[in-house]
């Protein structure tokens with residue numbers, strides 16, 4: 001099987017985000033970048049699938065810049081066979097990223113299974129996976145928390161409101177990974193050394209953004225807390241405030 005993983009870099013969720021003077025992007029100076037956490041689950045599931053289907057390969061694609069190399073080397077150390085950085089000039093949105101990925105995957109000879117994260121914790125669009133599936137003309141199963149495969153067919157589990165849903169299907173297909181799908185592995189020293197010999201290449205692509213961010217705003221400041229009493233004496237005033245001020249009961 002030719003297995004594909006789409007991986008992106010996002011600001012570390014612990015980073016304090018500051019909106020840039022333009023009002024349409026964030027200040028990138030001083031921001032620490034990490035691999036999108038959902039993409040770690042996607043990579044792990046792709047490697048597990050490869051291990052179950054001997055002769056398979058895993059290729060990781062990132063639309064980005066050379067600074068993605070460090071993360072891609074880690075993906076190679078964990079078990080991916082090749083990694084590609086797709087470079088593109090200009091502003092990008094989800095549809096442009098999906099178009100760049102689809103073109104690069106097609107140019108690399110197509111795929112039997114694509115693994116994306118369910119969303120990036122940067123823009124939270126949850127759009128690239130399904131858009132990519134549409135561009136590749138493949139089915140798409142989103143937000144997986146379970147996955148089993150015999151190499152030809154699969155059974156995927158999705159978490160839905162109040163329960164779980166099981167979807168069966170056959171490859172090729174695009175999947176998006178949710179938290180809980182698996183426990184991503186760590187690479188050992190031997191694998192890290194061996195990863196240096198695996199191909200990490202770059203290519204260029206073009207795709208125009210179909211949307212633009214016209215404004216960003218931080219969440220409204222939360223009002224300061226109020227101490228209305230201690231112990232049992234606080235119960236009556238708290239109930240009064242919940243009923244008459246916040247009107248939540």
Ligand SMILES: Cc1cc2nc3c(=O)[nH]c(=O)nc-3n(C[C@H](O)[C@H](O)[C@H](O)COP(=O)(O)OP(=O)(O)OC[C@H]3O[C@@H](n4cnc5c(N)ncnc54)[C@H](O)[C@@H]3O)c2cc1C
Pocket residue numbers: 006007008009025036038039042061062063064065088090091092093094095097101115116117118119120121122123124125126127128129212213
């Ligand atoms: C080079 C570059 C320039 C950009 N320029 C702008 C800009 O000018 N203005 C602006 O507002 N935004 C810009 N962006 C951000 C871009 O709009 C978002 O990355 C894009 O819309 C994806 O949306 P999302 O982050 O919500 O991903 P989601 O749709 O939530 O991501 C879901 C999954 O798709 C895959 N994926 C997402 N992004 C990538 C990627 N880059 N490479 C590989 N796989 C990916 C991952 O598997 C991810 O888990 C830029 C991004 C890049 C890489």
